Amino acid sequence: MGIPKQQPQQQYTVEQLLALNPYNPDILPDLENFVNEQVSSQTYSLDANLCLLRLYQFEPERMSTQIVARILVKALMAMPAPDFSLCLFLIPERVQMEEQFKTLIVLSHYLETARFRQFWDEAAKNRHIVEVVPGFEQAIQAYAIHVLSLTYQKVPRTVLAEAINIEGLSLDKFLEHQVANCGWVLEKSQGKGQLIVLPPNEFNHPELKKNAADSIPLEHITRIFPILG
Amino acid sequence: MASSYDHEDVQSQSQVDPLGYDPNYVPDSVRTFVVHLYRHIREKNVYEIHQMYESSFQTLSDRLFKETPWPSVDAVAHHVDNDHVFCLLYREMWYRHLYARLSPTAKQRIDSWDNYCSLFQVVLHGVVNMQLPNQWLWDMVDEFVYQFQSFCQYRAKMKNKTEQEIALLRQYDQAWNVYGVLNFLQALVEKSMIIQILEQEKEGLEQFTATDGYDYNGGSNVLKVLGYFSMVGLLRVHCLLGDYHTGLKCLLPIDISQQGVYTSVIGSHITTIYHFGFANLMLRRYVEAIREFNKILLYIYKTKQFHQKSPQYEQILKKNEQMYALLAICLSLCPQEQLVEETVQSQLKEKYGEKMNRMQRYDDEAFALYDELFSYACPKFITPSAPVYEEPLVNYNQEAYRLQLKLFLYEVKQQQLLSGVRTFLKVYSTISLGKLATYMEVDDPTLRTILMTYKHKTHAVDSDGKIGSNADVDFYIDDDMIHVIESKPTKRYGDYFMRQVVKLEGLMNDMDRVKLD
Numbered sequence: 001m002g003i004p005k006q007q008p009q010q011q012y013t014v015e016q017l018l019a020l021n022p023y024n025p026d027i028l029p030d031l032e033n034f035v036n037e038q039v040s041s042q043t044y045s046l047d048a049n050l051c052l053l054r055l056y057q058f059e060p061e062r063m064s065t066q067i068v069a070r071i072l073v074k075a076l077m078a079m080p081a082p083d084f085s086l087c088l089f090l091i092p093e094r095v096q097m098e099e100q101f102k103t104l105i106v107l108s109h110y111l112e113t114a115r116f117r118q119f120w121d122e123a124a125k126n127r128h129i130v131e132v133v134p135g136f137e138q139a140i141q142a143y144a145i146h147v148l149s150l151t152y153q154k155v156p157r158t159v160l161a162e163a164i165n166i167e168g169l170s171l172d173k174f175l176e177h178q179v180a181n182c183g184w185v186l187e188k189s190q191g192k193g194q195l196i197v198l199p200p201n202e203f204n205h206p207e208l209k210k211n212a213a214d215s216i217p218l219e220h221i222t223r224i225f226p227i228l229g
Numbered sequence: 230m231a232s233s234y235d236h237e238d239v240q241s242q243s244q245v246d247p248l249g250y251d252p253n254y255v256p257d258s259v260r261t262f263v264v265h266l267y268r269h270i271r272e273k274n275v276y277e278i279h280q281m282y283e284s285s286f287q288t289l290s291d292r293l294f295k296e297t298p299w300p301s302v303d304a305v306a307h308h309v310d311n312d313h314v315f316c317l318l319y320r321e322m323w324y325r326h327l328y329a330r331l332s333p334t335a336k337q338r339i340d341s342w343d344n345y346c347s348l349f350q351v352v353l354h355g356v357v358n359m360q361l362p363n364q365w366l367w368d369m370v371d372e373f374v375y376q377f378q379s380f381c382q383y384r385a386k387m388k389n390k391t392e393q394e395i396a397l398l399r400q401y402d403q404a405w406n407v408y409g410v411l412n413f414l415q416a417l418v419e420k421s422m423i424i425q426i427l428e429q430e431k432e433g434l435e436q437f438t439a440t441d442g443y444d445y446n447g448g449s450n451v452l453k454v455l456g457y458f459s460m461v462g463l464l465r466v467h468c469l470l471g472d473y474h475t476g477l478k479c480l481l482p483i484d485i486s487q488q489g490v491y492t493s494v495i496g497s498h499i500t501t502i503y504h505f506g507f508a509n510l511m512l513r514r515y516v517e518a519i520r521e522f523n524k525i526l527l528y529i530y531k532t533k534q535f536h537q538k539s540p541q542y543e544q545i546l547k548k549n550e551q552m553y554a555l556l557a558i559c560l561s562l563c564p565q566e567q568l569v570e571e572t573v574q575s576q577l578k579e580k581y582g583e584k585m586n587r588m589q590r591y592d593d594e595a596f597a598l599y600d601e602l603f604s605y606a607c608p609k610f611i612t613p614s615a616p617v618y619e620e621p622l623v624n625y626n627q628e629a630y631r632l633q634l635k636l637f638l639y640e641v642k643q644q645q646l647l648s649g650v651r652t653f654l655k656v657y658s659t660i661s662l663g664k665l666a667t668y669m670e671v672d673d674p675t676l677r678t679i680l681m682t683y684k685h686k687t688h689a690v691d692s693d694g695k696i697g698s699n700a701d702v703d704f705y706i707d708d709d710m711i712h713v714i715e716s717k718p719t720k721r722y723g724d725y726f727m728r729q730v731v732k733l734e735g736l737m738n739d740m741d742r743v744k745l746d
């Protein structure tokens with residue numbers, strides 16, 4: 001979809017810590033460092049972050065709200081996956097009452113209900129929270145394009161512009177890039193400005209949906225091997 | 230909402246009359262019971278152990294220990310050669326009986342924790358060579374998690390604690406500590422190598438499921454099966470903590486699309502599916518939840534008569550009702566009736582048909598119903614951390630539940646306009662945005678956001694990040710025109726034929742065995 005998603009991290013040591021001993025309070029500082037590392041290297045590990053939130057849940061006095069905020073911004077960037085809710089389930093309500101978390105919850109709400117204009121307005125007012133995390137804008141744009149691609153075969157330019165918060169010349173450039181690299185096609189609609197033809201997928205072109213309904217997984221067939229043999 | 234959620238706790242606050250109970254008195258029938266049970270365990274006679282465990286223990290409890298604990302372990306120990314492991318097992322049953330029929334004191338809760346520690350240590354260090362029934366091993370894991378949950382609820386009700394109780398809690402702060410609980414379960418999973426065993430079984434290198442976990446070569450099944458059930462235990466603990474993603478991850482080694490050792494004990498079967506379904510509901514993977522709820526509810530419907538005399542019968546019925554409530558929630562958010570079998574469907578209609586109609590309206594009354602059903606059917610969430618004893622003591626036992634409820638209702642609110650849009654989509658094959666906006670009494674841009682929300686909320690992300698559609702009515706937009714696609718339920722012939730092949734084979738085998746005169 002053009003805009004790179006967050007890459008899963010190949011971090012050996014922390015992953016190893018997690019696998020070896022997920023319920024060990026001593027790995028808390030490592031996990032906190034790992035959050036910062038994910039922020040600076042634009043990587044993401046939901047498992048590690050949930051593990052950290054869990055340790056905070058077990059020992060609330062060790063919680064760092066700054067780290068929690070970073071985890072939540074990262075979780076927003078993982079949309080459309082439900083990671084943001086997964087994190088909230090583990091954060092005590094009194095912590096969620098803090099101003100920065102209230103803001104993040106509002107931002108998540110706008111994304112969940114596809115109100116992109118409100119989202120970008122609200123994000124602009126809260127740059128100090130979201131701009132701490134590099135790649136934030138691109139990740140949200142990727143999510144917006146994802147939802148548009150589920151919904152539209154052809155989307156009006158104005159709708160796209162609003163969703164990804166890019167306009168005018170920058171949008172032209174962006175479109176040029178998408179046309180060259182991602183199979184987008186520009187079309188003129190009758191007197192109403194530009195239409196963008198999004199690449200077909202099984203959700204906006206239902207006829208592409210593979211008819212998996214009546215296939216049987218191999219494991220099930222193996223059950224009758226002895227009979228067939 | 231709180232009233233229905235709390236109802237499990239009110240059952241017995243009454244204290245035992247200490248005068249009516251002499252812990253050192255061992256009736257003859259109890260002596261016979263422990264002597265025989267001990268012998269059967271030594272002889273690895275699983276069948277007899279199971280009989281004594283499932284029925285004799287219940288019968289004796291009903292007859293002699295309805296309102297008092299069983300005789301203390303010290304009083305029976307000399308009948309069983311003071312066998313260390315047997316005494317640990319006896320005590321485990323002793324506390325389980327106490328929790329089920331009476332109300333444990335703070336000290337008893339702590340002592341029971343100690344007993345689990347000793348028991349699991351023995352198992353983990355591999356000195357156990359017994360063969361115990363799956364039912365019993367499941368009950369151990371199940372009770373261990375239950376007592377943990379019960380302890381957290383108990384500790385969180387700080388308001389009415391006596392100074393003595395608080396002193397005990399502070400002194401024994403490691404008892405039922407959440408790290409300890411999780412690490413025991415995790416250690417059982419790891420030490421038992423159960424994940425590797427299940428992997429190797431797929432390649433035909435190992436037998437586990439085929440023997441229901443029992444060892445017919447003179448070995449012990451205890452560590453392996455405890456490890457196996459501990460994966461279900463971990464799923465449950467993580468659900469109690471609100472960590473649904475991790476919970477499901479713990480269950481991954483068990484393939485729940487097939488029968489397994491987890492289905493060999495009804496309690497384990499139900500606990501597994503209940504938590505699997507609930508976690509998927511919270512992750513918005515409604516179709517997965519509906520599928521599994523449907524299967525187990527049908528299974529319970531067909532088999533519950535066989536469990537009428539079982540001590541778990543009431544629990545079975547209760548979880549059955551709760552899962553109907555969860556199914557009602559799932560289907561209200563994701564109307565996929567064709568996934569639900571007829572019997573289950575008609576039961577559901579009977580129980581929740583009228584409520585489900587009202588839940589479609591998404592008004593205040595509808596939210597109250599989502600609240601009611603969720604509160605009735607959700608797990609008993611816990612706050613795992615100890616209270617801050619220096620601060621004024623307040624009850625915080627409802628905190629975890631309130632948070633999960635609030636976040637769930639938040640999700641319901643985000644979906645409130647979807648059922649309206651769905652109703653319109655159902656009656657058109659194409660409709661222009663403008664026209665639909667007029668019908669729905671919103672402006673164009675708002676309608677676009679509603680339609681995109683519909684798409685987002687009906688497309689779940691699975692554990693591998695793959696997107697799948699949950700929508701029964703789907704659509705796409707071409708510029709200003711909405712094209713509707715209603716998915717027709719496809720008949721699944723494949724499974725049907727597979728079942729018939731197996732059935733026919735069985736029939737032919739039976740016929741081969743028949744000798745004609």
